[in-house]
Amino acid sequence: MKARYWVCLFIIGCLAPFLIYPVFVMQLLCFALFACSFNLLLGYTGLLSFGHAAFFGSAAYLAGYLMTVAGLTPELAILAGTVCAGLLGYLFGTLAIKRQGIYFAMITLALAQIVYFIALKADFTGGEDGLQDIPRGKLFGLINLETTYRIGHKSLELNLYFFIFILFCLAFWLIHRTIHSPFGQVLKGIRENEQRAVSLGYRVERFKLLAFVISASLTGTAGAMKALVLQLASLTDVSWHTSGEVILMTLLGGLGTVLGPSVGAITVVTLQEKLSAAGSWVTVIIGAIFVVCVLAFRRGFVGELGRLLKKSL
């Protein structure tokens, strides 16, 4: 994509909180980052993890706990969440890459379930209630993220928004660089033909593990950001539903495209927001989109658009 498109997207990102409820935009950014990190694994390496909620949720819990109990500043809490998710990713990755394809998906799902049970039973997670009213604190101990600015009739959390937005841009840029680096090319090679990558002398397992750890870490960043934005870390964040949703976001937006996961995340989160009154019918609708997507729309929005424009988006 050309530089001017990126500039356009950046400007839209800067204007968004003045047009739409900022907390909602931040929520979109968190899930978009979640889906982008996930795409690094599924879209570019061809590994389907069914346990990414474990990274998202554990980082959310840890960041929330550190901010509430230890009084850590937000940037340190997010860093801690990222590192924690990365370590967990290393653990999961080491075990799961021993098996391939479908087994990989089942193993990650089962491992994530251990994390779910720990979150359910441990003391510091607040059990069924989760961690609520997580304080947003002061960035670097200086900038108060609670501050709201009155513009017209609305009061906007602009400090928090621009912190989250800049963090998202950095993480997105990192993913983008990873994909287009020689390392990313090897990942794509593994996705296309693993045997061939092996015979070319690449130590495929190491590449897969590193991709898994990067993906898990950035998922952790997204989870910790979410805890800061919504001031909540709950069991939903670690449940298999969340693991399923991030797959749907990535698939719906377009596997292996740069913009797809963000588009998918925006679609799914907006849909959930609009349909929240419908109760459990949301699950039915999400399931139905899944089915339609897998049957007839495997390239996703951005993938289809890219095919029409004959461009890689």
Added chain:
Amino acid sequence: MEISMMAILSQLMLGLNNGVFYALLSLGLAVIFGLLNIVNFAHGALYMLGAFAALLGYSELGPLLGKPDFHINYWAALILVPLLVGAVGILIEKTMLKRLYRFDHLYGLLLTFGISLILQGVFTNYFNVAGTPYDAKPPILEGVANLGFMMFPRYRLWAIAISLVVCFATWYVIERTKLGSYLRAGTENPELVKAFGINVPLMITLTYGYGVALAAFAGVVAAPIYSVSPVMGSEIIITVFAVVVIGGMGSIMGAIVTGLLLGMVEGVTKVVYPPASNTVIFFIMVIVLLIKPAGLFGREQQ
């Protein structure tokens, strides 16, 4: 710490009781995986559907037809529900799964995941997540039986017995009969089997239907034991996945034995160290992955 032998024995029996459900479900997954090469994520939801079909057939179908006294009793449900849900499975295979064989097998997993969300969502909308009891247990299976070392509910004994019979009958058909030999050949090399004039697509459809029927059967047998709830399927399916990873999906007998054993391990854990009883199977999975990555009965992948 003093742990009585009786407590362990009784938990072993209860664990075996859970184990037969793991065995039935992982057997169904293994049969489907063998021929279709997909992991049927909807297996848990179809197990739930089986339990609900039994429940609704007993309590709701009569009033719906305007005949309040009409019930599908337990014995009829044991036969009819697997047939009905098996037909639903055939419909799913014919209309949806069939279109995905050309693509990556992961799409099959994702499709069935979507289906399970739909089923679970629909039932959550109409029924209490906490569960509805199914109280159409036949009188002959009421009460407890004396096993010599403990008193054990008669129904649970029946559940263990009938499930074992179904498991081993399935094993016999697949491993020892001519029909089963077609199936095994289809698993090894579908193209070649097709060349011999065997209708492989039909075989695939029926296999999927049978695997699904097994899940529904497990659901009916489970209905009087656990309360029938929309989330019963998603709770069990993840454990069954771990069972499948431990056992490996390459062998029918492996799926059955692993399911039974892990049920019992889970039962014993409830006595020895209760907090771990929910997660012990997952930890065993981790250990097996470290020691024998292909699974206890699995063949090393190429």
